[in-house]
Amino acid sequence: MAVADLKLEQRARATESLSDWLGRRxxxxxxxxxxxxVMPAIASPFWLVxxxxxxxxxxxxALSLMFLAGYGGIVSLIQMTVAGFAGYLVAILGDSAxxxxxxxxxxxxxxxxxxxxxTLFGTLxxxxxxxxxxxxxIMITLAIASAFYYLTLQNYTIFNGFSGFNGIVPPVFxxxxxxxxxxFYYLTLxxxxxxxxxxxxxSRAPFGLALQGTRDNxxxxxxxxxxxxxxxxxxYAFASLIAASAGVLLVWYQRQISxxxxxxxxxxxxxxxxxxxxxxRPIGPFIGALVYVLLRTFSLDVLEGLGLDGRRYQLLIGLxxxxxxxxxxxxxxxxxxxxxxxxxxSADTRDAQMRSGGGSP
Amino acid sequence: MSAVAGAMDPxxxxxxxxxxxxxxxxELRGVSRLFGALAALSDVTLSVRPGERRAVLGSNGxxxxxxxxxxxxxxxxxxGVIRFFGEDVTSFPPQERIRRGLRRTYQISSLFxxxxxxxxxxxxxxxxxxxxxxxxxxxxDDALVHAAERLVEAVHLSPVRDRLVGELAYGQxxxxxxxxxxxxxxxxxxxxxxxxxxxxTERRDLVHILTSLPSHIGYIIIEHDMDVALRVxxxxxxxxxxxxxxxxxxxxxxxxxxxQELYLGGGHAGGGHG
Numbered sequence: 001m002a003v004a005d006l007k008l009e010q011r012a013r014a015t016e017s018l019s020d021w022l023g024r025r026x027x028x029x030x031x032x033x034x035x036x037x038v039m040p041a042i043a044s045p046f047w048l049v050x051x052x053x054x055x056x057x058x059x060x061x062a063l064s065l066m067f068l069a070g071y072g073g074i075v076s077l078i079q080m081t082v083a084g085f086a087g088y089l090v091a092i093l094g095d096s097a098x099x100x101x102x103x104x105x106x107x108x109x110x111x112x113x114x115x116x117x118x119t120l121f122g123t124l125x126x127x128x129x130x131x132x133x134x135x136x137x138i139m140i141t142l143a144i145a146s147a148f149y150y151l152t153l154q155n156y157t158i159f160n161g162f163s164g165f166n167g168i169v170p171p172v173f174x175x176x177x178x179x180x181x182x183x184f185y186y187l188t189l190x191x192x193x194x195x196x197x198x199x200x201x202x203s204r205a206p207f208g209l210a211l212q213g214t215r216d217n218x219x220x221x222x223x224x225x226x227x228x229x230x231x232x233x234x235x236y237a238f239a240s241l242i243a244a245s246a247g248v249l250l251v252w253y254q255r256q257i258s259x260x261x262x263x264x265x266x267x268x269x270x271x272x273x274x275x276x277x278x279x280x281r282p283i284g285p286f287i288g289a290l291v292y293v294l295l296r297t298f299s300l301d302v303l304e305g306l307g308l309d310g311r312r313y314q315l316l317i318g319l320x321x322x323x324x325x326x327x328x329x330x331x332x333x334x335x336x337x338x339x340x341x342x343x344x345x346s347a348d349t350r351d352a353q354m355r356s357g358g359g360s361p
Numbered sequence: 362m363s364a365v366a367g368a369m370d371p372x373x374x375x376x377x378x379x380x381x382x383x384x385x386x387x388e389l390r391g392v393s394r395l396f397g398a399l400a401a402l403s404d405v406t407l408s409v410r411p412g413e414r415r416a417v418l419g420s421n422g423x424x425x426x427x428x429x430x431x432x433x434x435x436x437x438x439x440x441g442v443i444r445f446f447g448e449d450v451t452s453f454p455p456q457e458r459i460r461r462g463l464r465r466t467y468q469i470s471s472l473f474x475x476x477x478x479x480x481x482x483x484x485x486x487x488x489x490x491x492x493x494x495x496x497x498x499x500x501x502d503d504a505l506v507h508a509a510e511r512l513v514e515a516v517h518l519s520p521v522r523d524r525l526v527g528e529l530a531y532g533q534x535x536x537x538x539x540x541x542x543x544x545x546x547x548x549x550x551x552x553x554x555x556x557x558x559x560x561x562t563e564r565r566d567l568v569h570i571l572t573s574l575p576s577h578i579g580y581i582i583i584e585h586d587m588d589v590a591l592r593v594x595x596x597x598x599x600x601x602x603x604x605x606x607x608x609x610x611x612x613x614x615x616x617x618x619x620x621q622e623l624y625l626g627g628g629h630a631g632g633g634h635g
Contacts (some may be wrong), residue, residue, distance in 0.1 A: 190532075204498055213473045217473055221484075224456075226493060
């Protein structure tokens with residue numbers, strides 16, 4: 001993976017203020033922001049929740065991986081496990097249809113405690129794997145993820161085994177039922193915006209800069225007085241917080257959770273989403289998640305429309321993944337950046353030709 | 362962790378302070394480093410006074426860079442004791458030594474290619490200060506940002522300070538190496554072949570930067586270019602096969618027949634003197 005030669009959005013100064021940052025956003029940023037805000041007026045409930053809100057939740061989990069991989073050079077496969085664990089904890093501590101296990105805590109204790117414990121779990125797992133690099137990090141985190149999957153599958157006293165938990169409902173507070181399509185959409189949008197903003201902000205703060213330093217050159221970081229291991233564990237903690245919050249949203253969205261939620265398949269899907277979207281910018285994972293959700297939802301119809309076997313939809317996802325990785329190692333966001341640069345360059349040459357009055361060499 | 366515990370212990374702190382007042386900047390006693398059966402360093406004993414500037418010369422494989430790696434803690438020595446301003450730092454991790462004022466540059470530029478020039482220097486300043494884990498972005502008037510800007514200016518890199526380091530020319534990367542080593546409050550610097558690959562003009566700049574360092578900052582320089590090395594130091598240590606075999610003043614070393622024979626290899630002598 002070309003994590004090392006990513007061209008991150010680095011030219012920004014660490015001291016830049018919010019208004020400067022917003023001022024540098026292009027048209028695409030404002031159009032996307034506007035569209036997302038008025039989406040409920042345009043989109044059907046199906047599109048609003050099943051496609052866009054779901055993509056934002058998966059995007060959040062993938063964002064936590066992007067933070068680790070893009071800024072820290074750490075490819076962790078436990079991000080979906082952290083999310084799944086948080087989801088399970090919401091079901092176990094809060095209310096569900098499995099009355100003999102669920103503790104029926106009110107949501108405002110169950111959800112924060114779930115996020116806290118899952119973040120702790122992610123941080124500890126990170127501490128275990130953080131002294132390794134590259135493929136070994138992938139192996140250790142994959143081992144932890146598989147162990148968690150089999151634990152949930154085989155343990156009936158806490159995780160209720162194969163069937164997991166159902167009947168989990170989003171809370172009602174401030175007089176709003178957050179399980180309603182409209183309110184759930186805005187709740188997800190708010191969480192996604194907050195996490196996106198936090199990642200963008202932290203990436204330019206000393207902690208984020210130092211993390212990128214450990215990605216580029218860990219030995220030199222130690223020679224500058226930084227504790228590289230502590231920084232990587234800190235990165236796991238920050239990423240796990242995002243993944244755990246996404247896990248709470250995920251269980252509220254699905255209204256059930258079972259071992260398959262954080263099985264090996266979804267764990268690897270997160271890596272696919274992050275890589276397809278692009279690891280170089282925090283928006284990448286959200287784009288990757290949208291493409292993934294669209295493919296999963298519609299490839300079956302498309303295939304059947306073409307007279308092919310609809311069950312082969314995963315083939316389409318796999319092919320799409322292959323094509324993107326082959327032609328753009330830095331994902332869809334990389335394609336977008338190259339297109340924009342080419343457009344800018346041609347615009348520059350046009351301007352130059354206009355000034356030189358003609359264009360003849 | 363033992364370093365942290367030592368810093369907390371009041372008697373240890375007092376001992377450290379008294380030792381630091383009278384001690385050498387750097388003191389190595391019987392330091393050896395084995396790579397399997399190969400002794401890259403054997404029984405090296407060396408002391409450098411505060412503010413002293415010394416060159417370490419020797420052919421390739423003489424153990425010069427291994428010596429630096431042991432001093433900074435990149436490698437633990439197989440045996441021996443290393444003291445930095447009187448304090449035994451032998452078992453300290455690199456970052457603990459750096460925070461005590463030790464700095465180094467690398468033979469092959471060791472920078473952060475994905476970050477801008479200013480960010481590289483800013484990180485170096487941050488590494489030896491508090492709040493390394495700060496999640497808050499620095500403000501415009503942040504003292505460390507200013508310090509970083511001044512350092513970038515000192516090594517003549519202001520025009521490219523917002524460029525990614527990966528895009529810089531080789532000579533500029535070498536200058537940035539030096540800026541990183543000058544960050545914070547260095548007390549002692551290890552320069553590993555700072556002139557390698559530099560043009561004659563850049564070499565003159567380098568000599569100027571080295572000779573105009575504040576006089577309390579001592580350093581050891583590994584350098585093959587005698588014109589640079591002997592002009593910026595007051596003492597020379599010659600190494601051969603992992604051992605120290607001669608120490609002296611630059612002018613004595615330059616004319617020493619044994620040194621000529623070993624290091625300059627007879628025929629090279631003229632070239633070495635320029």
